[in-house]
Amino acid sequence: MNWITNYVRPKINSLFSRREVPExxxxxxxxxxxxxxxxxxxxxxxxxxxxxxxxAITPRERFNALFDGGVFSEVKVPEPVTDPLHFRDQKRYPDRLKAAQKSTGEREAMLVAEGEIGRTPIVAAAQDFAFMAGSMGMYVGNAIIAAAERAVKLKRPLVLFSAAGGARMQEGILSLMQMPRTTVAVEMLKEAGLPYIVVLTHPTTGGVTASYAMLGDVQIAEPNALICFAGPRVIEQTIREKLPEGFQRAEYLLDHGMLDRVTHRKKLREELITITRLLMGKTPAVAGDLPAPKPEPAPAEQAATEAAKK
Incomplete structure (x- = not known):
């Protein structure tokens, strides 16, 4: 055996020909x-x-899968005052916002859009947990109000996907005031007789759970989602007792009457289509009920049409 030919040369070649694999x-x-x-x-x-x-899934990825053909248009949300308390901890609050915007590519923690699901027009709002833990600040409050006003104006149901760690500490009492503001927005929908459907995703906690996330006409959750006000670790440390298995998870809340359904993400679109059409008094959706593409005219017909236009 030639040691240089069989071992050294292949080793050297592998070092120089090695390619970096994206992480x-x-x-x-x-x-x-x-x-x-x-x-x-x-x-x-x-x-x-x-x-x-x-x-976790981003709001845009969720909307691409939810709306017909992935087609939707964003609803404009009023911009709140930036850093009203001039808050600073280890970083300045504006610096934290810029870092979150850079990492997520989004303006804030909630995206509002309108479009059709199963040819049923809806307004949808979704929180992005990757943006400062989806925390509820003034922008999130403005987003929910904008979504509710748009739904009332267009007479459409509102579907909201919650995912949050609670209120945003950098906005203090102004963040907590979003709880009554969003509750009033939900009341606007009820007065207009429009459905408000909430899909609770992992995790939904704190002031979000204590306000708009638990006020839906229909409460749906994704499997094994953590849904609570105070987390299980905090409760265990407070009462000094071991909590039941699966406590505060979606299946536990369903068994105890706090949810209507626990639905797999891949089946969620069809379920939302059925529920929204039922609550809006529409006929059941028909599978494949899409307009047929218009047939392309024959070359002779097309030439005749163009000649007639001239």
Whole structure:
């Protein structure tokens, strides 16, 4: 055996021909540890193929899967005063906002859009947990009010996807005031006789749970979502007792009458279509009920049409 030919040369060649592999091609499931290819994970709506664990999904990705053909238009949200308290901890509040905007590519923690699901017009709002833990600040309050006003104006149901760590501490009492503001917005929908459907995703906690997230006409949750005001660790430390298995998870809340349904993310669109059409008094949706494409005119017909126009 020639040691230089069989070992040294291949080793040197491998070092010089090695290619850098992007780190974002694979995602590790936090539940089962399975490595998931990013395209397969995206096609599966960020649900683990191995254990069915529901991972975080951005509002835009959610809306692309929710609306017919992924087509929707954003609803303008009024901009609040930036840094009203001039808050500073380890960083200035505006610096934290800029960092969150850069990492997520979004203006704030909630996106409002309008479009059709199963040819049923709706207004939808979704929180982004990646943006400062989806915390409820003045912008989120403005977004919910804008969504409710748009739904009332167009006479459409409002579907809201919640995901938040609670109120935004950098806005202090102004953040807490969003609880009654959003409650009034929900009341606007009820007075107009329009459905308000809430989909609680992991996690929904704090003042968000204590206000608009639990005021829906229909309460749906994704599997194993944490839904609470105070977290289980805080409760255990306070009462000094072990909590039941699965406490404050979606399935536990369903068993105790706080939710109407726990629905898999891949089945959520069809369920929302059925519920919205039922509450709006429409006939059931027909599978494949889309307008047929217009047939292209024959060359002779097209020439005759153009000649007639001239």
């Amino acid at each position: 974002n091609l694979w995602t590790k499931c936090p539940e089962c540890g399975q490595m998931l290819f990013h395209r397969e994970l995206a096609d599966n709506l960020n649900v683990c193929n191995s254990c069915d664990h529901h991972m």
